[in-house]
Amino acid sequence: MSTMTLFHSPTSPFVRKVLVLLHETGQSDRVALQHAQLSPLNPDAGVLDSNPAGKIPALRLADGTVLHDSRVILDYLDQQHVGDPLIPPGGHARWRRLTLASLADAVLDAAVLIRYETFLRPADKRWDAWIAAQQEKIERALASFEREAIAELSSHFDIAALSLACALGYLDLRQPELDWRQRYPGLAAWYADVSQRPSMQATEPVA
Numbered sequence: 001m002s003t004m005t006l007f008h009s010p011t012s013p014f015v016r017k018v019l020v021l022l023h024e025t026g027q028s029d030r031v032a033l034q035h036a037q038l039s040p041l042n043p044d045a046g047v048l049d050s051n052p053a054g055k056i057p058a059l060r061l062a063d064g065t066v067l068h069d070s071r072v073i074l075d076y077l078d079q080q081h082v083g084d085p086l087i088p089p090g091g092h093a094r095w096r097r098l099t100l101a102s103l104a105d106a107v108l109d110a111a112v113l114i115r116y117e118t119f120l121r122p123a124d125k126r127w128d129a130w131i132a133a134q135q136e137k138i139e140r141a142l143a144s145f146e147r148e149a150i151a152e153l154s155s156h157f158d159i160a161a162l163s164l165a166c167a168l169g170y171l172d173l174r175q176p177e178l179d180w181r182q183r184y185p186g187l188a189a190w191y192a193d194v195s196q197r198p199s200m201q202a203t204e205p206v207a
């Protein structure tokens with residue numbers, strides 16, 4: 001039975017990270033989804049009640065407590081199951097994996113900013129240099145993953161891997177023309193593999 005409510009949109013990669021963790025840890029049935037259609041210019045009243053920042057994901061617990069953002073929610077949910085944790089509890093592994101996850105989130109932050117800049121902002125007010133600067137963040141991050149992290153990512157599907165997988169899925173959704181696979185063949189092969197996981201298949205974004 002569901003005891004928690006997740007404010008949700010099928011295109012949000014931050015929400016997807018939470019759904020993937022729920023799936024990987026066998027907890028999907030514990031969370032009911034509450035759909036929220038929102039943007040910075042068009043906030044959702046239900047979300048605003050729970051998160052003054054107006055962002056999803058936000059997770060309402062059975063006692064009414066609300067958790068946000070996605071990193072806090074992932075940490076909480078990872079402590080609610082008995083299997084191997086997806087966030088290492090301590091030591092070097094914890095800081096390394098969280099740092100890789102943070103870099104994946106930086107890809108998402110830049111990609112979502114670009115999405116809002118190109119989709120929401122009137123065309124005559126668009127700032128191309130600023131969009132290009134966000135795009136460079138994405139390229140630098142992907143180059144770093146390709147150069148330094150393929151073996152680590154392949155070693156297990158945890159907070160780092162699921163965060164990057166959701167980021168790459170989001171790039172495919174919102175920037176299908178980016179063609180990142182050609183520049184980052186190691187990442188492309190890794191992503192082709194992890195995309196087959198039931199947790200990734202069950203959470204494919206729907207535009």
Ligand code: 99T
Nearest residue numbers: 011012014039040054055056057069070071
């Ligand atoms: O910024 C807003 O007002 C509404 N935007 C959001 O709620 C986005 C949805 S992604 N969420 C975040 O930016 C969360 C970021 C936070 N640091 C976290 O949870 O980790 C929607 C993208 C799309 O549909 O294309």
